[in-house]
């Protein structure tokens with residue numbers, strides 16, 4: 221046999237057997253009062269502990285007092301490292317919050333803005349997973365294989381190079397504990413990313429069940445009665461539970477808390493009482509809403525631009541032809557003039573926007589509870605709280621997961637509604653385009669920064685362009701941590717982010733050469749006020765963002781030298797990112813590279829059909845595509861190595877890498893997971909062997925979201 225494959229150690233198998241977990245917060249609103257009374261007692265006990273038992277805090281205070289007496293400057297960092305909370309919304313538009321011009325009630329976020337900073341030119345990557353990868357590593361997603369480059373794999377299934385740890389791993393060095401509550405969408409398990417606790421809201425298809433979600437990376441068994449469950453509240457419940465536990469057991473340590481809500485991402489699922497609040501708020505339509513928001517933005521002095529024209533012919537980024545039929549005659553997939561819609565369409569669209577608003581309203585209420593907890597435990601003043609969105613509002617329209625029942629109450633569990641391009645345009649006021657595009661509507665987000673002890677400014681705006689890649693260097697600076705030069709024995713490449721700390725004190729342009737974007741063929745670069753941008757397949761457009769963030773006056777034809785300058789920079793950066801991720805070199809037998817090493821990632825991609833008739837698997841060596849095999853019903857194996865382009869070889873042949881599979885004879889492996897099929901993101905342990913050296917390599921596969 222060319223490919224002898226070792227059986228698993230029983231311990232490994234046990235790791236992947238799934239044990240249900242429950243926690244009191246999975247069914248919120250049940251006897252909350254009793255829970256809160258108990259927790260308050262624990263918090264108080266924790267506060268007492270903070271002063272009785274924490275020698276580190278005591279020494280820090282003592283040294284601070286000495287330095288103060290000596291007349292030496294003492295920064296907040298030296299005195300007491302701040303806590304950091306990053307709250308991320310999902311598909312929230314630039315103008316959705318009250319403090320960015322929106323009419324949705326967001327009093328808690330508005331209060332953070334009033335007592336802190338609002339950045340007006342803060343950017344994300346236009347999509348969920350690249351933003352999250354960039355946010356927690358400080359690199360553009362393409363530099364860490366979390367989005368694709370020309371001829372380089374990467375994206376929602378990409379695996380980070382091992383020199384790209386997540387922020388919590390850096391923070392650990394300074395004694396931080398890290399907590400995660402909400403969406404993940406980063407490669408690897410949450411706790412493996414350095415977090416101490418996690419509630420992973422992996423089920424993004426139904427906001428009314430905990431089923432499919434993970435607690436500390438282990439599946440949760442839903443309680444029998446989930447009638448009071450709503451994911452946004454459960455996310456905050458978990459975050460609050462982490463804070464209470466921190467106060468009770470780790471009060472002397474600082475914490476980093478990452479709270480990526482899945483609101484207001486589709487499906488538009490919200491609590492009926494929240495929807496009722498906005499039921500008739502949007503019947504005047506998307507044009508009226510855009511104008512009202514734009515007017516408020518001008519009054520606030522947030523922007524110096526015109527309002528973009530609605531692009532009537534730009535619809536959802538992906539075609540789901542059957543969705544319109546399922547959704548019925550009320551659905552509209554273009555931002556048509558409101559007056560041209562039927563009465564039924566107007567009501568349907570206004571209802572969808574009401575649900576979107578309700579999801580944000582609820583998220584704000586839950587953020588209010590997190591803030592209240594911070595105040596109870598005395599941590600509010602020295603906690604740096606950020607709020608941002610991972611991409612612009614979404615023009616997508618689709619029906620998936622549990623499907624859409626047109627008879628059910630809109631926003632309930634058995635409905636599947638998406639915002640769509642009409643009200644998405646309004647949520648992205650005053651910008652053009654939506655999530656996935658890299659025009660301003662896709663990549664612009666609010667950024668609120670609130671830190672009473674560290675930011676003296678109140679209710680001030682910051683106009684410096686900035687990006688999610690800046691968060692890691694910012695957090696490391698306020699935490700007083702020097703980023704290491706190497707990780708896992710490999711040098712850490714220079715990261716493109718810049719610390720925002722200088723802009724905390726006053727309006728200041730953060731020095732940088734450029735900001736760069738690429739997503740699904742949409743591309744852009746910003747240098748100073750100039751932005752070069754193109755949708756996939758379209759020619760470059762050039763805008764001066766100083767007065768035209770609405771991207772209305774394309775100067776490309778008039779300023780060809782400026783176009784060339786920016787394009788050249790974009791091309792250079794794109795090439796340098798590709799060079800960083802060199803083509804894969806699968807180890808050869810007898811080659812020293814064939815020595816066993818850990819961390820080989822085998823990943824099943826979304827195209828895999830888990831029907832046991834036809835399986836396609838790609839293997840990655842150090843995160844790079846190394847081989848692919850397909851297995852037919854009769855065990856007709858094929859594999860190919862990545863040698864720049866795909867070449868198919870019959871198996872067996874020497875020097876190929878293969879994977880075991882459960883149902884196909886000699887190479888068989890087994891799903892180490894409950895039931896016949898792995899669930900989304902469930903980790904599957906597979907052994908891999910080299911052909912001649914017969915060495916085995918630990919490996920694992922992750923079933924992607926959306927599959928099987």
Ligand SMILES: [Ca+2]
Pocket residue numbers: 310311347348485610611
């Ligand atoms: Ca998103």
